[in-house]
């Protein structure tokens with residue numbers, strides 16, 4: 004990554020949950036590293052970025068659940084377009100899922116992704132490798148080689164880790180390597196060919212249902228196996244109230260379990276499927292939008308600390324792929340450019356969480372969960388910074404998204420709160 008010589012952020016409210024900092028400070032960056040956070044620093048030849056009035060200087064946001072689609076599905080997204088979307092959404096780093104084509108189950112693919120990221124020079128990219136070869140659920144991939152190539156964790160996302168035995172072995176190896184196993188929790192027999200949350204709305208619309216227990220059964224399995232192995236399991240995109248209970252119970256007895264929730268799961272419920280656009284395929288994701296009690300459980304978990312991370316599960320699909328009947332449409336929505344407005348609007352401005360908690364959920368905790376650089380503005384840290392604008396009015400236009408794909412249910416929505424600037428390694432890579 005190229006590095007600006009010296010950059011100073013002047014006069015913003017610096018909020019860093021990792022160091023407990025909250026106040027008006029200048030931030031001096033040199034050679035891509037934070038040198039000093041202090042009051043009234045001398046400019047001393049540095050390029051100056053005047054922090055806009057009311058803006059917040061935060062450690063760079065990190066999205067640990069992103070599908071960049073390259074290699075193999077470049078019509079949906081590329082590393083370049085996905086990282087452009089990331090920095091426009093305030094994310095200085097993303098971790099990308101291995102369900103590409105070919106699957107990222109060996110070092111060559113990891114190196115290819117890292118090369119593309121270095122060429123794009125936008126957000127940092129941390130590949131996540133497959134747990135099993137070809138994500139087929141049989142043979143464990145070469146986790147050690149993959150970690151050496153740059154993988155920061157392992158998952159078969161898109162699918163669950165197929166069996167308890169495979170999960171146990173994966174946790175044992177990953178534990179030795181000091182990286183987490185991330186699981187897309189879903190019991191395939193209970194999920195069946197379901198396309199929406201099992202409940203009143205799915206019945207009314209004649210859609211096949213997926214019960215919340217399809218998710219939580221596997222969360223319970225994974226928590227038990229993390230307890231058995233002493234290794235770290237991270238539960239991806241939680242959606243069911245039973246899953247929150249399972250994670251909370253695991254944490255209470257000291258199991259190394261962390262979890263994430265995506266913005267759509269604390270914002271929307273399955274009732275959205277009833278209109279204004281019925282059978283809107285931009286409301287089809289996996290796990291599905293669930294009922295109000297589940298959405299409320301996600302909010303409760305975010306407030307009480309059960310939920311560690313907000314991650315988007317950014318899942319780009321081409322318009323042609325989504326423009327089919329609900330049953331046949333692929334699961335997933337884009338999320339990188341809507342996360343910050345949704346978190347501000349629905350969580351911070353409603354008084355549910357504080358600003359430091361927002362930054363912990365989007366930066367400090369994801370860095371810790373995946374052992375990544377950043378997540379703090381402490382001197383000596385990488386100079387990855389997001390300048391947040393809590394009162395910025397945002398009207399989302401799907402067609403204006405930087406992502407190659409426009410599959411969002413939030414087209415036309417208005418929000419209070421956005422991103423003023425994104426800085427990676429001391430270089431301003433996005434400015435509103």
Ligand SMILES: [Zn+2]
Pocket residue numbers: 160161162187239240289290
């Ligand atoms: Zn998934």
